[in-house]
Amino acid sequence: MNEYTDLAGESNTNLQKRHRDSKIWRTIFYASTAAAIIILAILILSIVNQAFGLVVLKNTVEPEKISSVPLEQLSSQDLIKILKKNLTSNRYKTIDRDMPFTARSQADLVDLVIAEVVKPTVVDSYHLDVSILHRNEIMARAAEKYPNGHVEFHSWLNPEFITRSMSSTPELAGVRTAIFGSLWIILITVLVAFPTGVGAAIYLEEYAASNRINKIIQTNIDNLAGVPSIIYGILGLAIFVRGLGYFTGGGFLGSGETGGRTILSAGLTMALLILPILIINAQEAIRAVPRSLREASYGLGATKWQTIWHHVLPSALPGILTGTILAISRAIGETAPLILVGASSFINRDPSSVFSRFTALPIQIYNWTTRPQDEFRNIAAAAILVLLVLLLSLNAFAILMRNRFTRRIS
Amino acid sequence: MREQIMNHTLSTVQIKPASRVPEFLRKKKRWNEILIQGFLFFCGFVSILTTIGIVFELGKESLLFFANPDVSLLEFFTNTRWQPSIGEFGILPLATSTLLTTLIAMIVALPVGLSAAIFLSEYASSKARSVLKPILEILAGVPTVVYGYFALTFMTPVLRGIFGEQNVEIYNTLSAGLVMGIMILPLVSSMSEDALTAVPRSLREAAYGLGSTRLETAVQIVVPAALSGIIAAFIIAISRAIGETMIVAIAAGSGSNFTFNPFKAAETMTGYIARISGGDVGYDTPDYNSIFAIGLVLFLVTLGLNILSRRLSAKYREVYE
Amino acid sequence: MIDHQTQTKPPIISAEDLCIFYGNFRAVKNVDMKIVPNQITAIIGPSGCGKSTVLRSFNRMNDFIPNCHVTGKITFHGHNIYDEDVDPVQVRQKIGMVFQKPNPFPKSIFDNVAWGLKINGMKGDLSEPVEQALKQAALWDEVKDHLKKSGLSLSGGQQQRLCIARALAVKPDIILMDEPCSALDPIATLKIEDLMRELSKDYTIIIVTHNMQQAARASDYTAFFTMDSDRAGVMVEYGETSHIFTNPQDKRTEDYITGRYG
Numbered sequence: 004m005n006e007y008t009d010l011a012g013e014s015n016t017n018l019q020k021r022h023r024d025s026k027i028w029r030t031i032f033y034a035s036t037a038a039a040i041i042i043l044a045i046l047i048l049s050i051v052n053q054a055f056g057l058v059v060l061k062n063t064v065e066p067e068k069i070s071s072v073p074l075e076q077l078s079s080q081d082l083i084k085i086l087k088k089n090l091t092s093n094r095y096k097t098i099d100r101d102m103p104f105t106a107r108s109q110a111d112l113v114d115l116v117i118a119e120v121v122k123p124t125v126v127d128s129y130h131l132d133v134s135i136l137h138r139n140e141i142m143a144r145a146a147e148k149y150p151n152g153h154v155e156f157h158s159w160l161n162p163e164f165i166t167r168s169m170s171s172t173p174e175l176a177g178v179r180t181a182i183f184g185s186l187w188i189i190l191i192t193v194l195v196a197f198p199t200g201v202g203a204a205i206y207l208e209e210y211a212a213s214n215r216i217n218k219i220i221q222t223n224i225d226n227l228a229g230v231p232s233i234i235y236g237i238l239g240l241a242i243f244v245r246g247l248g249y250f251t252g253g254g255f256l257g258s259g260e261t262g263g264r265t266i267l268s269a270g271l272t273m274a275l276l277i278l279p280i281l282i283i284n285a286q287e288a289i290r291a292v293p294r295s296l297r298e299a300s301y302g303l304g305a306t307k308w309q310t311i312w313h314h315v316l317p318s319a320l321p322g323i324l325t326g327t328i329l330a331i332s333r334a335i336g337e338t339a340p341l342i343l344v345g346a347s348s349f350i351n352r353d354p355s356s357v358f359s360r361f362t363a364l365p366i367q368i369y370n371w372t373t374r375p376q377d378e379f380r381n382i383a384a385a386a387i388l389v390l391l392v393l394l395l396s397l398n399a400f401a402i403l404m405r406n407r408f409t410r411r412i413s
Numbered sequence: 414m415r416e417q418i419m420n421h422t423l424s425t426v427q428i429k430p431a432s433r434v435p436e437f438l439r440k441k442k443r444w445n446e447i448l449i450q451g452f453l454f455f456c457g458f459v460s461i462l463t464t465i466g467i468v469f470e471l472g473k474e475s476l477l478f479f480a481n482p483d484v485s486l487l488e489f490f491t492n493t494r495w496q497p498s499i500g501e502f503g504i505l506p507l508a509t510s511t512l513l514t515t516l517i518a519m520i521v522a523l524p525v526g527l528s529a530a531i532f533l534s535e536y537a538s539s540k541a542r543s544v545l546k547p548i549l550e551i552l553a554g555v556p557t558v559v560y561g562y563f564a565l566t567f568m569t570p571v572l573r574g575i576f577g578e579q580n581v582e583i584y585n586t587l588s589a590g591l592v593m594g595i596m597i598l599p600l601v602s603s604m605s606e607d608a609l610t611a612v613p614r615s616l617r618e619a620a621y622g623l624g625s626t627r628l629e630t631a632v633q634i635v636v637p638a639a640l641s642g643i644i645a646a647f648i649i650a651i652s653r654a655i656g657e658t659m660i661v662a663i664a665a666g667s668g669s670n671f672t673f674n675p676f677k678a679a680e681t682m683t684g685y686i687a688r689i690s691g692g693d694v695g696y697d698t699p700d701y702n703s704i705f706a707i708g709l710v711l712f713l714v715t716l717g718l719n720i721l722s723r724r725l726s727a728k729y730r731e732v733y734e
Numbered sequence: 735m736i737d738h739q740t741q742t743k744p745p746i747i748s749a750e751d752l753c754i755f756y757g758n759f760r761a762v763k764n765v766d767m768k769i770v771p772n773q774i775t776a777i778i779g780p781s782g783c784g785k786s787t788v789l790r791s792f793n794r795m796n797d798f799i800p801n802c803h804v805t806g807k808i809t810f811h812g813h814n815i816y817d818e819d820v821d822p823v824q825v826r827q828k829i830g831m832v833f834q835k836p837n838p839f840p841k842s843i844f845d846n847v848a849w850g851l852k853i854n855g856m857k858g859d860l861s862e863p864v865e866q867a868l869k870q871a872a873l874w875d876e877v878k879d880h881l882k883k884s885g886l887s888l889s890g891g892q893q894q895r896l897c898i899a900r901a902l903a904v905k906p907d908i909i910l911m912d913e914p915c916s917a918l919d920p921i922a923t924l925k926i927e928d929l930m931r932e933l934s935k936d937y938t939i940i941i942v943t944h945n946m947q948q949a950a951r952a953s954d955y956t957a958f959f960t961m962d963s964d965r966a967g968v969m970v971e972y973g974e975t976s977h978i979f980t981n982p983q984d985k986r987t988e989d990y991i992t993g994r995y996g
Contacts, residue, residue, distance in 0.1 A: 025628035032536060035528030036545055039602075042595050043552050049567040050559070202456030210450055211457070213800060224460045229649065229719035230712065231656025233683050234467060236690070237708045241470035245696060275463050282460070295837035298795065299897070303850035303904055304827030308446050313849065314839060336556025339658035339683070343690045365558045365659075372562045372663055380566055387559050394554065434813055437828065440821040 050391075053384035054159050057134040059145045061152040063122035064089070074113050079105075082112040089120045125174045126152060128377055160385035169351040169362070173371075173378035178386050183353045184266065184346075184361040185335060185393075191270020191357060192277065192334050197327055199274070200281030201316075204323075207282070208289040209311055228279035236343025239272030244344050253358030264345030267357040272340050277330040284326025288319040321405045328401035332394050338365040364390045471712055474705030481699060489706070495669040495685070497699045504710065506671035510586055510679035514661055515654040517590025517675060518597055522650055525594075526601025527643065533602065534609035535631040546603075553599035561663030564592035569664060572676075580676055584666030587675035593660050597650045604649065608642025608729055609635055645726035652718035656711060658683040682707050746771040746938050747792060747829070747908060751806040754787050754796065762787055762967040765806075767957060769908075774930055774939045776949035776975065779959035780990065784967025785942045786834075788959070789910050792940065793829035794822040827854060830901035834913040836893035838885030838900070843868075843877050846885040846896055850904040863903060871899035872929050891922025895929065902933075909933070911941040915948065927952040946991060950979050958987045 066074055069085050077085075083104045087095060098104070098115070107115070117123070126149055129141055134156070145154045167177025203224070211217035243251050248263030251271070292315050300310040316323075346366040354361050364386060371383035434440075478484060483500045492503020529549070533542055568588040573581045581587070612635050620630040636643065666678025667688050680688070686704050694700050745768035752765040762784035769775050777785045787796065794815060796802045807814045815825045838846050847867050848860045856863070864881075868874040873895040877888070885896055894914055901909055911930075915923040930939055930952055943949050949956050956979070957972040971978060971987045982988040 021626050021629070025626040028628045028632075029532075029536060032528045032532035035525045036532045036537075036602075038525060039529060039552055039598060040545070040548050043548060045567070046555070046559075046563050049563060053566060199456045199459055202453045203460065206450075206453035206457040210453060217457075220457045220461060223464050224457075225723060226716060226719055227460055227463060229652060229715060229722075230467070231653075231658070231683070231715055233656065233658045233686055234471075234708055234712050234715075237686070237704060238463070238467050238470060240690065241474065241705070242466055278463070279460065293837075295833060295835060296839065297798070298831070298833060299837045299839065299900075301795065301798065302793070302826060302831035302833070303853070303900065304823055304825075304830075305850075305853050306443060306446055306823050308449050309853045313853075318840065332554060336554075336558065338556070338558040339662075339687055342687050345690075365556055368558050368562065369659065369663065372558075372565060383562060384566075387562060390556065390559070394556075398554075434817060434819050435811060438810070438813055438815070438820045438824050440819045441824070 050384045052131045056131045057129045058125045058157040059127040059152045060123040061126045079109045159381045181362050181364045181367040185363040187266045188269045192273040195274035203282045204285035224279045233339040235276040236340035239344040243268035265358050266361045268344045273334045277334050281330045285323045288322025292318045471709040475709045478702035478706040493671040497703050506669040507682045511681040513586045514590040518593035518654045521594025522597040522601050526598045529602040530605035534606045549599040557659040560596045561659040564588045564664035582678050584678035589661045589665040601650050604646030605643045608639040612638045641725045642729040645722040648722040652715045662687040747810045753805045757801040760966045765969045771938050773954040774934050775955040776953035777942045777957045778949045783959040783961045789942045793826045829908045830906035831910045832914045835917050842882050844881040847903050867899040867903035871895045908938045
């Protein structure tokens with residue numbers, strides 16, 4: 004009896020300890036999960052922090068020196084006169100050839116004078132947090148260091164940033180060429196990877212008997228999904244850029260000065276990269292189609308392909324599309340393979356065909372990040388925001404599409 | 414009797430006698446079906462071609478690399494200097510920094526990832542899960558170049574602030590490794606969670622029925638039961654860290670450096686490949702060939718890890734499905 | 735009695751020494767069965783005795799089960815449907831099937847019925863044959879005003895009749911029914927049974943059921959299957975339904991129909 008109560012007492016304190024441990028660890032597990040959220044928040048904030056903030060601008064030529072009245076109040080004639088006087092004749096002609104001065108509106112001309120003559124340049128920039136917390140100090144220091152400069156709030160992510168092409172001056176650089184490059188590459192990637200991937204998934208799920216070759220194919224796909232992306236880049240370099248350069252460079256069509264470092268090579272490399280993911284996702288979607296649907300179709304005397312085309316694929320489509328878009332999101336953000344297949348670090352001509360040289364958004368981010376100047380970090384942050392928005396809208400599109408298809412089927 | 418046997422063999426072996434099977438049952442040649450099946454098989458076969466392409470190209474160029482009289486296999490694995498331009502071909506400095514960044518990444522990703530997985534599968538309500546899991550998925554979907562930017566512009570300054578600017582170089586393996594750990598965290602947590610949720614409920618109920626707390630059930634019953642799946646996740650994570658390129662290319666520095674000091678710059682295998690190929694490298698130079706030799710090492714290591722991981726996860730599926 | 739029948743009317747389809755294997759496991763052995771045309775034949779027996787497996791071998795639906803193979807013969811219009819040069823697709827056009835769970839396509843009611851016609855090469859206006867099939871399946875009056883609605887919007891019993899209409903539209907000779915009422919309520923079940931009776935004027939019906947009353951009520955012939963000591967399904971007895979239920983020859987049949995089984 005005594006023994007028994009003792010045991011109970013002991014297990015009571017023991018129980019308290021066990022409950023306490025349980026609570027402590029619960030907190031640790033919870034904190035680990037919360038850490039992920041906090042990190043995501045820090046990640047986004049640190050990027051936003053660099054994409055916006057105060058800048059110190061300095062004009063190459065002060066507007067007061069070229070005109071006694073503010074530029075906005077000048078007539079078109081006066082503005083053209085200013086341009087003629089301050090620009091080299093070559094530059095003047097080039098701009099005129101683009102679009103005759105006489106055909107431009109007055110507001111356009113004002114912008115032109117500012118861009119070509121006044122040429123404000125960023126001499127100093129601050130992150131968003133500093134800009135908000137230490138605004139006065141920045142003002143004071145800027146006034147002291149750059150007597151002619153003025154401080155203003157600048158969003159590095161702005162409409163011009165998206166529509167301008169590449170430039171070696173950060174405040175004039177934009178991502179238009181990179182966006183076009185990314186879109187072209189993705190187009191090739193999808194055109195190649197989607198049919199091939201879905202085809203392979205259909206083969207493996209619907210046709211393949213469980214024999215040796217098909218088992219090898221399946222295992223091989225699973226293993227390819229884990230191969231680092233840079234290996235695909237090496238493969239692309241060896242096969243598409245070097246080996247097949249005559250075709251991927253457009254040599255067989257008579258152009259071919261690019262030597263295979265083209266959008267086509269990049270797109271094909273990316274296609275190989277996302278193919279295993281796409282196949283695995285599509286297989287899952289096809290596997291989820293109930294057997295009863297197939298049996299109903301076969302029971303009516305349908306052939307295999309009729310069954311697949313009319314019943315299996317339509318039912319699996321939402322899943323396949325979602326999987327495809329996930330794979331595409333991966334391709335849009337991939338950088339390493341593009342470096343290998345020769346993305347150009349500096350290019351300001353928009354791609355015109357699949358045989359064009361190219362740059363892409365992640366490549367641009369990489370290049371700007373690795374520059375030492377602060378301003379390049381700023382535009383890298385802005386480009387990251389563009390990339391993230393692109394990815395987010397793509398995923399939203401995937402969800403929308405999935406919902407729409409699901410509704411139509413049921 | 415004899416005729417019967419003859420007939421029997423005829424019906425199974427010979428197809429010819431056209432009159433035997435009536436028209437409405439006779440096999441039709443459906444050319445489109447045959448063509449389609451051929452095309453679909455080809456689609457599946459593309460993956461085999463990809464593997465053959467990888468093995469062939471890596472192997473061929475690596476052979477060329479080792480055919481160079483300055484390079485020997487022994488030197489490749491023992492020399493502690495890697496400077497192809499002056500004839501130093503030792504993979505060790507690249508390998509050690511790869512190991513270092515991977516190790517740091519694992520120190521972050523494995524405990525945190527597993528803890529998050531335990532929380533999601535054993536503690537979180539389904540409502541909490543529906544909020545937390547998409548966030549982890551977003552983290553998994555962030556492009557690696559963005560993580561590289563984060564490492565260089567956020568993590569490095571923070572580390573330099575903590576440990577002192579004189580101690581921590583601008584490019585260092587610690588920053589790259591930590592951020593890589595963050596990148597891999599969602600992978601570890603989602604794969605481990607899959608393994609944990611595959612453990613049947615009856616096992617948990619048995620543990621609760623014996624009066625064990627939630628922690629004891631989770632740690633002493635569920636985790637051991639899912640162990641092979643969790644280890645599979647860890648191995649995949651290691652493989653991913655070894656192959657990761659952009660974070661180290663941006664934040665770990667360029668130029669090989671045989672060091673185990675995480676505060677110092679040191680180029681990894683992937684970082685080297687990215688840097689060399691980013692410049693204008695001529696075909697058939699030692700630089701060009703070295704990319705492939707290192708690529709081959711990288712490919713074999715990650716492939717081995719992936720196969721190992723798949724074996725392990727097949728094991729837990731076998732047990733519970 | 736059965737001999738008399740089969741002699742007057744040649745069987746439309748018959749199994750001869752039929753064995754069905756899953757890999758090395760023999761699931762069904764030595765079935766000999768002659769199906770009388772324009773009659774309803776029921777296959778009954780305890781679960782796991784291979785009833786459905788036998789039924790599905792009549793139109794080669796077992797082809798889709800990996801490792802499943804068949805020995806012996808199934809003769810349809812005098813030809814073994816497992817012959818090398820017989821097209822299973824053609825077989826299934828002639829021998830339709832209705833499944834355990836109603837499985838309409840996720841399409842409109844009209845398209846559900848019309849699809850089988852389309853794949854069999856029928857073109858142009860299909861509303862006539864669709865209407866006819868729906869009428870035959872006794873569904874027309876219930877759905878004629880909303881043929882565009884999804885087949886999945888119907889009730890379970892209606893869905894099953896839609897599946898029957900779908901099978902009828904392709905004009906098969908035989909309709910195989912694999913426990914068609916197991917997912918339905920008693921009223922819907924009765925409707926299907928009435929329908930079967932009506933259809934047997936034009937079609938031969940083979941139905942698998944685990945419901946003995948249903949076999950007794952709705953069939954002309956009954957085959958009783960059970961599991962042998964080696965776990966292979968065997969046919970114990972086959973004959974006119976009235977005989978099987980009133981005067982079973984085999985002890986096992988008697989035990990089963992009197993509920994002493996197991």
